[in-house]
Amino acid sequence: MKSKDILKVVLIGDGGVGKTCLRNQLIHRRFTNNYKATIGADFITKEVRLDNGRKVMLQIWDTAGQERFASLGVAFYRGADACVLVYDVNNYLTFEHLDRWRTEFLRQASPNDPLEFPLIVIGNKIDLSSRVVSRRQARAFADTYSGKTMKIKCFEASAKEGINVEAAFEHIARMVTPEVIDMNMMGEEECVVLKSSLELQNDKSERKGQSCCMGG
Amino acid sequence: MPFSHTKLLRKRTSGISHSSNETKETAELQRRIHMINNAIARKDIAELRKLAVTGPGLVNDGLRRLAWPLLLRCEKGGEVREADEHSDEAQAKLDVERSFVYLPKGTRTTAKKQYQRDLQEVIACVLRRHLDLHYYQGFHDICSVLLIVLGKQLAIAAAENIAMFLLRDAMLDSLEPILRQLMLLDTILQFEDPQIHKFMTESNILPYFGLSWVITWCSHDIKDVGKVARLFDFFISSNPLMSVYLAARLVISRRQELLMLERDNASIHTFLSKFPQNIDIDDIIAKTQGLYNKYPPAVLQKLSGDPLDETSCVNTYKRHWSSLKSNAPVDYSLADLILSIPQTRKPVRDISEVR
Numbered sequence: 110m111k112s113k114d115i116l117k118v119v120l121i122g123d124g125g126v127g128k129t130c131l132r133n134q135l136i137h138r139r140f141t142n143n144y145k146a147t148i149g150a151d152f153i154t155k156e157v158r159l160d161n162g163r164k165v166m167l168q169i170w171d172t173a174g175q176e177r178f179a180s181l182g183v184a185f186y187r188g189a190d191a192c193v194l195v196y197d198v199n200n201y202l203t204f205e206h207l208d209r210w211r212t213e214f215l216r217q218a219s220p221n222d223p224l225e226f227p228l229i230v231i232g233n234k235i236d237l238s239s240r241v242v243s244r245r246q247a248r249a250f251a252d253t254y255s256g257k258t259m260k261i262k263c264f265e266a267s268a269k270e271g272i273n274v275e276a277a278f279e280h281i282a283r284m285v286t287p288e289v290i291d292m293n294m295m296g297e298e299e300c301v302v303l304k305s306s307l308e309l310q311n312d313k314s315e316r317k318g319q320s321c322c323m324g325g
Numbered sequence: 326m327p328f329s330h331t332k333l334l335r336k337r338t339s340g341i342s343h344s345s346n347e348t349k350e351t352a353e354l355q356r357r358i359h360m361i362n363n364a365i366a367r368k369d370i371a372e373l374r375k376l377a378v379t380g381p382g383l384v385n386d387g388l389r390r391l392a393w394p395l396l397l398r399c400e401k402g403g404e405v406r407e408a409d410e411h412s413d414e415a416q417a418k419l420d421v422e423r424s425f426v427y428l429p430k431g432t433r434t435t436a437k438k439q440y441q442r443d444l445q446e447v448i449a450c451v452l453r454r455h456l457d458l459h460y461y462q463g464f465h466d467i468c469s470v471l472l473i474v475l476g477k478q479l480a481i482a483a484a485e486n487i488a489m490f491l492l493r494d495a496m497l498d499s500l501e502p503i504l505r506q507l508m509l510l511d512t513i514l515q516f517e518d519p520q521i522h523k524f525m526t527e528s529n530i531l532p533y534f535g536l537s538w539v540i541t542w543c544s545h546d547i548k549d550v551g552k553v554a555r556l557f558d559f560f561i562s563s564n565p566l567m568s569v570y571l572a573a574r575l576v577i578s579r580r581q582e583l584l585m586l587e588r589d590n591a592s593i594h595t596f597l598s599k600f601p602q603n604i605d606i607d608d609i610i611a612k613t614q615g616l617y618n619k620y621p622p623a624v625l626q627k628l629s630g631d632p633l634d635e636t637s638c639v640n641t642y643k644r645h646w647s648s649l650k651s652n653a654p655v656d657y658s659l660a661d662l663i664l665s666i667p668q669t670r671k672p673v674r675d676i677s678e679v680r
Binding site for chain 2: 185
């Protein structure tokens, strides 16, 4: 089999909002208080199964939350297929900063069509009872920055309780793999070759080419 | 297995003995301990530096508690003073809440909480003393190690001097100066291991995989506290660029595995950014020192064609820090001045004075 094609997803947002925990919950289905601040960035891949049984490989990049590390974005954001903006529903500043994170991301990742670049918003830590950011506020942010076809969906999640984490990443996977372009048979397995919306626009081929997902 | 005296002496240190002749090794270690004690008694900083960068370094935390304050010029310790809050304390707090992850199993929660309170104080004190310092995620890791080995009072003064003279390039108004240090990793590889350099260049790898090693002296990445302390012996006794040489050496030490990887930027970055936990620290330190001697900072900067600023702590190390006489008070005025001016990009004037 050819090397599996992978969709690159970048998690960004202020320090301490739970980017690492969200990823850990998705990958390992568990939460621990014993985690440390992220310095630099790294990725873990995760296979996500969509409603129709299709499987998509997500390469999920976790990044440092302190603003001064955002200058490394040139290296870590390039080639991204989607971006997850994370804030803490109990901390208004982290929500207010999403705007800045989004702008900086788009500047450094420089996709061809920034307004249509796949984004989602996750408000984390809904298990705590000190919420200060309402769903309406998050929705308003998302509406402001949604494009013509790219609609930003807002999720409220708890990495601790495992609420809505998978749903959010499944949504991302669906967002970047909307069209089935071609069908191939590879051995006994069915291989669906997909193109992400971004790649359809950009026809960028050097890194990933198409997204190939093993079905069945 | 019979009880090993050598192991007892090196309790809480890292190195693994490969010597078949343990008696000889024990005798050597005894001799080293004797020399360290003598150097401490004489306040012989030059001798302590030599011991810190060779063999098993300063051997154990008992000796470190006496030697580090001499090496870091902080014998008097620092006190907690009332002062205006620094704007980065909130970020530090977020990181402190996630600190001391690698404490030995069985450490009580209350002890961990106390460490965290002390850590917040250490960081706040340093920042409040020099309001132009910028905190970065990872400085808290450095301070945790100081706190464990030295206790709060000494850790405050030690952290202050590390911030001002050894890691200042990470604490200016942007990370750019420390990133420029990190870029020199590329030059080291270019001259030391062209094959790896070619592989990395073709795979479009930037040296950012080594960032946390450089800004936390590996304390963010190594789980074994003994190994971290051994590395700190080395770094507090060396030019600030030493951590970049170490990063280069770590890449070279894994060259076989590295060269077998697919040329995929993301996987290579992630492979390289994982610190090899089982590495023999004494051995890697010796090899790193070798690299440093082969391409000292002045030579390396010249080779790179893109020298660091003259205000880089790499280039002020000798003038502002390592040449200080043992009884001379630490003078912060020039470091404070450098912190207060926006970053300029003046290359070093006289490259010969760097070492």
